[in-house]
Amino acid sequence: MKKYLSRAYLILIFGILYIPIITLIFFSFNEANSIASFTGFSFRWYVELFRSPDTFIALRNTLILAVSSATLATIIGTAAAAGIYRMKSKLLKSTITTVTNIPMMNPDIVTGMSMMLFFVALVGILSIEYEDFGFFAMLIAHTTFCLPYVILSVLPRVQELGNSLSEAAMDLGCTPVQSFFKVELPNIMPGVLSGFLMAFTLSLDDFVISYFVGSSSFQTLPLLIYSMTKKKVTPDMYALSTLIIVTIFILLLVSNMRSGKQNAKKGAKK
Amino acid sequence: MRSIAAAPHMLWAGLFIVVPLIIVLFFAFTDEDGAFSFENITSLADYGDIFLLSMELAVIATFICLIVGYPLAYIMAKAEPKKQKIFLMLLMLPMWTNLLIRTYSIMALLDDGGFINQLLGTDFHIIGTKGAVIFGMVYDFLPYMVLPIYTCISKIDKHMWEAASDLGCAPIQVMTKVIFPLSMSGVISGVTMVLVPSISTFYISQKLGGGTFELIGDVIERQFVSNCHNVGAAISLVMMILILISLGIMNKFGDTDNGGIIV
Numbered sequence: 399m400k401k402y403l404s405r406a407y408l409i410l411i412f413g414i415l416y417i418p419i420i421t422l423i424f425f426s427f428n429e430a431n432s433i434a435s436f437t438g439f440s441f442r443w444y445v446e447l448f449r450s451p452d453t454f455i456a457l458r459n460t461l462i463l464a465v466s467s468a469t470l471a472t473i474i475g476t477a478a479a480a481g482i483y484r485m486k487s488k489l490l491k492s493t494i495t496t497v498t499n500i501p502m503m504n505p506d507i508v509t510g511m512s513m514m515l516f517f518v519a520l521v522g523i524l525s526i527e528y529e530d531f532g533f534f535a536m537l538i539a540h541t542t543f544c545l546p547y548v549i550l551s552v553l554p555r556v557q558e559l560g561n562s563l564s565e566a567a568m569d570l571g572c573t574p575v576q577s578f579f580k581v582e583l584p585n586i587m588p589g590v591l592s593g594f595l596m597a598f599t600l601s602l603d604d605f606v607i608s609y610f611v612g613s614s615s616f617q618t619l620p621l622l623i624y625s626m627t628k629k630k631v632t633p634d635m636y637a638l639s640t641l642i643i644v645t646i647f648i649l650l651l652v653s654n655m656r657s658g659k660q661n662a663k664k665g666a667k668k
Numbered sequence: 669m670r671s672i673a674a675a676p677h678m679l680w681a682g683l684f685i686v687v688p689l690i691i692v693l694f695f696a697f698t699d700e701d702g703a704f705s706f707e708n709i710t711s712l713a714d715y716g717d718i719f720l721l722s723m724e725l726a727v728i729a730t731f732i733c734l735i736v737g738y739p740l741a742y743i744m745a746k747a748e749p750k751k752q753k754i755f756l757m758l759l760m761l762p763m764w765t766n767l768l769i770r771t772y773s774i775m776a777l778l779d780d781g782g783f784i785n786q787l788l789g790t791d792f793h794i795i796g797t798k799g800a801v802i803f804g805m806v807y808d809f810l811p812y813m814v815l816p817i818y819t820c821i822s823k824i825d826k827h828m829w830e831a832a833s834d835l836g837c838a839p840i841q842v843m844t845k846v847i848f849p850l851s852m853s854g855v856i857s858g859v860t861m862v863l864v865p866s867i868s869t870f871y872i873s874q875k876l877g878g879g880t881f882e883l884i885g886d887v888i889e890r891q892f893v894s895n896c897h898n899v900g901a902a903i904s905l906v907m908m909i910l911i912l913i914s915l916g917i918m919n920k921f922g923d924t925d926n927g928g929i930i931v
Contacts, residue, residue, distance in 0.1 A: 407739060407743060408740070408755070411736065411810075415807070415810070417777070418770065418774045418776070418777050419761075419770070419773055421776065421777055425776070474676050474680055480674075481673030481677070484673075494674065494678060497682075501685060503864075504908055504911070505868030505885075505907065506868065507870065507885055508692075511901065511904045512688035513684070515688065515692060515897060516688035516691050518897070545680070545681070599764065603767075605766065605767060610892060620766055623772075627772050635772070639769040639773070643765050646764045
């Protein structure tokens with residue numbers, strides 16, 4: 399009885415979660431320009447989507463931005479985690495972590511607003527056009543809101559590893575930099591990688607901060623979707639969303655299968 | 669001396685987190701010519717109702733997420749490991765799908781000429797009501813509630829259940845006296861992760877509110893679009909202070925160790 403109840407509950411909730419998504423995918427294959435009545439199967443909206451150069455530019459921009467901001471955030475954040483762990487002053491430590499966490503705690507809209515005002519002021523001081531500055535504004539904004547997540551995933555690894563290994567390396571003649579790259583980094587690598595992935599997906603997905611900071615010279619996919627949904631009926635946006643959902647689904651499936659294999663290996667070793 | 673590795677980050681955080689907040693403060697307390705004024709702050713009184721409405725909707729949505737999400741997280745955490753993985757994937761897929769797409773898909777479903785009305789041959793008017801906006805918030809942010817609670821419950825030692833019932837707890841008591849208190853840190857991070865984006869949203873109210881009412885996020889967005897930076901900055905400032913205070917209060921209640929915040 400209990401089992402059936404919990405199964406029914408799961409089906410109900412996941413059903414509600416998925417019905418809109420499935421409807422959306424379904425109507426992306428609609429022949430007519432309608433999101434309510436299905437007149438016939440066609441790839442018309444996909445063809446239209448691929449004809450428009452905006453899609454490719456936005457896709458390219460999104461990927462460039464995600465890779466570069468995640469890389470930058472991972473480098474700065476990993477170094478920061480290693481540094482924060484070795485700080486002697488407790489006050490300094492807690493100040494840094496509090497400041498770092500501000501973008502994570504704050505609503506996106508406030509972070510976006512503050513960054514936008516900052517860039518407007520900066521552009522005024524440097525007397526350049528905001529449009530020329532588009533990519534760099536986005537890069538700085540995305541790196542900033544990704545940093546806390548990188549630090550949060552690297553710092554526990556650094557703490558777990560402790561100081562003794564890298565001190566041993568230095569006793570044996572490594573410089574601090576060598577001991578970091580040869581001893582510490584390989585050991586904290588899982589944390590660094592998951593931090594990078596986290597930053598990458600956050601950057602891909604961000605709309606609110608990009609909306610405030612972005613300019614028309616550098617459009618990303620979420621911004622493109624936003625401008626598409628301003629019109630009333632846009633099946634090409636359905637096609638784009640379907641492609642994004644399918645990509646995410648495949649990525650999830652692959653990562654799940656890989657971790658499944660690794661677990662199986664671990665099990666076999668035992 | 670090796671703490672010097674944190675220097676680039678300190679520089680970055682100072683320049684791109686602290687300075688922008690100071691600029692918000694500056695804009696909030698100056699008029700368009702840059703002269704000091706309290707005008708923006710006093711003009712916020714006009715937005716009092718909108719503030720209250722945003723809070724009301726966000727609190728209701730968070731509460732529904734908790735009521736709906738907790739049992740889901742519990743069932744997921746108690747399922748067999750293989751099934752747990754599938755459930756997690758089913759939960760992650762909507763979470764990773766962009767918020768705009770999810771919101772737009774509900775709009776298409778609930779619209780006056782939308783799929784549901786066409787299918788049933790009815791003309792329910794759903795878009796433009798408070799209910800539609802609350803539903804949108806619940807739909808969009810439910811995974812953020814379920815995930816931390818799930819992580820928290822699945823970390824609870826299995827022997828806790830046995831020990832509690834061995835010591836004479838009825839199943840309901842096991843739940844209320846043992847499991848729920850132990851999963852409190854997950855609940856708190858779930859509540860923050862739903863409450864903060866719900867209060868500040870503007871896309872959901874734009875699409876599902878049908879332009880009939882405004883939330884505080886819409887007001888900020890409108891100031892931004894019409895280039896009224898000063899009032900926008902003042903609202904942002906007040907919103908930030910309110911949220912930081914409520915986060916502080918919530919963190920006092922449960923000692924979160926940050927464990928629940930991230931997957």
